[in-house]
Amino acid sequence: MSNSLLSLVLLDNPVTPDMSAVAKVLRARHPELATEVGENGAVQQAQTNSPLIRCGNELVAVMSMPARIPDDAGLWSRAAGTWPESKSVAARHRGHLIVSVLGQNQRPLPSARLTTAVIGALIATMPECCAVVWNGRVARSAELWLDLSSRSFAPFPDYPSSLWVDILPFRSKTGIGAVTIGLSAFAGREIEFETHKLTLPTLIDKVDGLTVYLVEHGLVVKDGDTFGRDSRERFSARYKDSDRFEGLPVLFCTDGSS
Known part of the structure; x- marks a missing residue:
């Protein structure tokens, strides 16, 4: 990197x-x-x-x-x-x-x-x-x-x-998603986050919060980790090359729907 x-x-x-x-x-x-x-x-x-x-x-x-x-x-x-x-x-x-x-x-x-x-x-x-x-x-x-x-x-x-990272929303087969552009300079990967539970404003807020955390700490979320506010809100994270964005290396996050 x-x-x-x-x-x-x-x-x-x-x-x-x-x-x-x-x-x-x-x-x-x-x-x-x-x-x-x-x-x-x-x-x-x-x-x-x-x-x-x-x-x-x-x-x-x-x-x-x-x-x-x-x-x-x-x-x-x-x-x-x-x-x-x-x-x-x-x-x-x-x-x-x-x-x-x-x-x-x-x-x-x-x-x-x-x-x-x-x-x-x-x-x-x-x-x-x-x-x-x-x-x-x-x-x-x-x-x-x-x-x-x-x-x-x-x-x-x-x-x-x-100023350093874009967060771009998109529609997925099961709901909505968002991808970052620019985070890789800080964490080595972008975030690709798909959900069928969250509203778009909540999704953007989640991605923004995770982005700032990774800018501060680096890629501390590991392949296979789960995270969330509490036991009722858990998201999974995987390292992969994006299927949607031309093989972009991402931290792929979902709420259990993918």
């Missing part, structure tokens, strides 16, 4: 960020995070077109690219389910920023928190920002990212996992 989380901030027009301004906003939004713009030797370690910002003991690279990102119809179709304007925003962008924490063997959750905070500061200082594509899998509006990124360092379970 790769734990390098690379994110793209889409821009209506290509522009290079003022990293001093970004650092100032980052300090104001997250005073607990020691922040400064990388200088001298730190900058020389990266490409000249990839400014660095130091956050605590980590370096975050922000590379400005005067070009559109490659088209991905599936990405924007998924985003349109909760963000109807997503496809038009994607169509109009003319540049993007690449944002990533530098270094080997980065732990996914700390890296996600830091990257999310830096992106929030970029959006706060750059009116050209129009969307964020997280790790190539999840697209969100700049406005939503600016709002939720204020919780980048909130304790479990209040950090903004909805």
